[in-house]
Amino acid sequence: MLRTQPTAGADAPGLDGARVAAVVGFLVFVELTSGIIQGMMPALLPELGSVLHVSAGDLNWVNAAQLLAAAVSVPLFGRLGDMYGHRRLLRIAVLCLAAGSVLVALSPSFEVLLVGRVLQGPLAALLPLEIGLVRDRLDTAGGRSAIAMLVGALTFGASAGMVVAGLLRQAISSVHGVLWIPAAVTVLCAGVVFFLVPESKVRAQGKVDWVGAGLLSVGLATLLLGISQGPKWGWTDTYTMTLFAVAALTLVAWVLVELRVAEPIVDIRLSVRRTLFPVYAASFLLGIALFGAQTAAVLFVSSPGDKLGYGFGYDALGIAWLMLPSGVMAFVASLFASRLFKLLGGRAVLAVSGVLMAIGYVFLIEAHDKPWQFVVVNIINGLGVGLALSAMPVLIVESSPQERTSIATGIYNTAKTVGGSVAGAIFAAILTAITFKGTEIPTIHAYTTVWWCCAGVSILVAVSATVVARPRSSVD
Template sequence: MSETLTAPIRVKVGAVVGFLVFVELTSGFLQGYYLPLIAAIAHQLSVTDADITWFATLQTLAAGVSVPILAKLGDIFGHRRMLRIAIVVVLVGTLLVALAPSFPLVLVGRVLTGPLAVWLPLEIALVHNRIKGETARKAIGMLVSALTIGVLIGGLTAGVLGTAIPSLLVVLLVPAIIVAICLVIVFTLVPESTIRSNPRIDGVGFTLLAVFMLALLFGLRIAQTSGFGNGGTISLLVGAAALLVAFVVWELRHSAPAINIRLIASRALWPVYVTSFLFGMVLFGTQTLITTFLAADPAKVGYGFAFAPGILSLFTAGTALLAAIGASTFAYLAKPLGLRGVLFLGVALNVAGNLALAVFSSALPIVVIAFIVSGLGAGLLLGALPALIAEVAPADETGIAAGVYNSLRTLGGAVAGATFGVVLAAFVLPDTAAAGIGGYVTVWLICAVCFALAFVALLFQRTQHVSAAEPVAVGANA
């Protein structure tokens, strides 16, 4: 592969990475931008609190379906081509969210923003097609850091603009403008990848995968509000399990599967994917929980620190910055420790951080230290996990390998959201709507156990490239 790179392309690699960093910064910006505006959107469209929850839910469902499909199509038809398509679809979605006169059309717009989640896997594939080794690791670290910082900038910007600008329409058009800039960059300045996988499309496999993701994520969404004993929850989760079995059986028999099950089950990748799922549980499952814990008034519920919104925003910003630091420095730690060593370190830091929160939840200095340790550890995992996956996956399956990583994190977050909600509900204090400290301690202990299981899984990981079946090389400027 390296023999196909000419000298001019080598000169442009740094610039291309810079362009992709801006694209990923935009991805994070969009992911953080809408959250502070949800209440204003609900008010503008006269939507109830229950209905507005679909604003986030449908985007998550669309992301769960679109990421593995578009990532695999990137391996087949070109990662830049799929990135262009994903950006166009997201642009249409952001315009609909801003301009739609009714809530149903706004929800259509949110569905169309689902492919936002596939930008990173496609960018990782583009980076690995051009550069390898430590340079590729640093580039991936920059992409992940940009995503993390973008979420922070998006949330802060939305808060400022939502307060300063009376027109919600103008505020909601800001994401569309930034996505349009990304579209110009990807259409004019980013080269196409030069390796293709088998051009056959597994339509049955893609369909089974999409329906499975919808059933699972929607079932977990219902479980968050109605519990796992609800009939609808049980039906959807049982159906999802049956679809998963059918999908695996089909993929194992197909000569050009949508997802290479044998690749996922290889000793090089399954421990990393297990770690990704468990990491996703903690990363996405505790975001709201941390805020409610810190904001709780100890005089009323016996725990928390009664932090005002301004202090809470500082904690959120600090955690994001720590994660960005970890993601941007993992490549330097990988030189003496190796990527597995970085993963072990990241997992160990998170075990320590969550145990500290569980045991010393009333001591503010230790809580702060626990957040610092966990934030840095999370950053190391955010950078090292996709980097290791990209390095051990076959050259013609980098996109789908990174896409599966993203999807597993999403699934982990959905599982945690439902599970942690049930745990907190079991500890609700009498005559209040707040959970007792026992609920938070239980969640942190579960998080520590998740990372301990990830540590054990990583012990079985063996870093070796998994062979691919005759990847097809195409022109560098295809």
């Protein structure tokens, strides 16, 4: 049986309103740093690969290694945080991130770079742990506002990271020198988490479902590895098919184990309820639209318009400035998201977010010849993404037991990551298949096909929101 201690709440002894506000501010700083690190790495990766003499194909492993480590870290850190304290696991996650960032900054070889990226994997577990902590410390309204601010900081940081990378690269002579900046900031984050953030009070009592954690980790790792390497190895290659087979068998075994154990790492029966499952489905779909479209957008705006008939020939810094409005508007949306939750309810906000993103992609399909058109699209999509990323954790938190907050939000993060991985593979196949005759260069129809897919997925996000059932204790 699970047993919990009473929630501390925002008025817990020794933690007044000012202290609560300060704690949320510290966590926002940590999440902003996390977003900047995520945004900087793609912009610096090509040059880093050149310095380390790594082929373009092998560079795929740099992102794959971090993605696979994240797939393992999120469910495990989430469950352990619910059981032993969110700050305790947040400390471990930040230390791993700091150590990984230092190794990435050093990276005298490709192997060291990969180890660093693996250690950066728990970066994905920061947000679920922070959400568990603020839920413990704040009332419902305060928790909604704090969650929205954390999500907004992450989204804004990811967009700003590209600009930061470009500006720092102009001021610092080497790519390794640039990478020391985020490494130093992560060390500062460790100090913030160790000395300025209080521990949560609520605990999930019981044992850790290590068998379930292991099966889920192996299943997700093999699935994401197959998806990430499928375009390189070939979808019918023996290695690819073996990975998918192992993933399918392992995940089936995991579900059977979770249905039988008394204290599963993921409560399957809870997750498939109409209060949660549509939100998880929406997060998967959001991952497709959010992450899948990023690569296509970067390739499009960097293409030489005078030669291909589309694109603007932008360099990395130009791309970053063009994409920045998306992150800015996502952060703006997070600032007033809690008011919309109170006015409309979380389900309606999620539905609105899907409609906004669909409008943005349809506009892009019809108008993509000028840079200002991309700015307009990024403003619209940024608002939609910000509302979606703010609404989903709120709906999940308010529909899940308090002692399972981190693992419930961790599933949401994992679903979003898997959606992005699937989209990356599918959209890569589209851009490879629809090309100018006799070349490997995508035509404009390849890009519009990707954007039509994103528009359709965005509509499905809105549809998913309409079937989310109200929790019995709903305050919408």
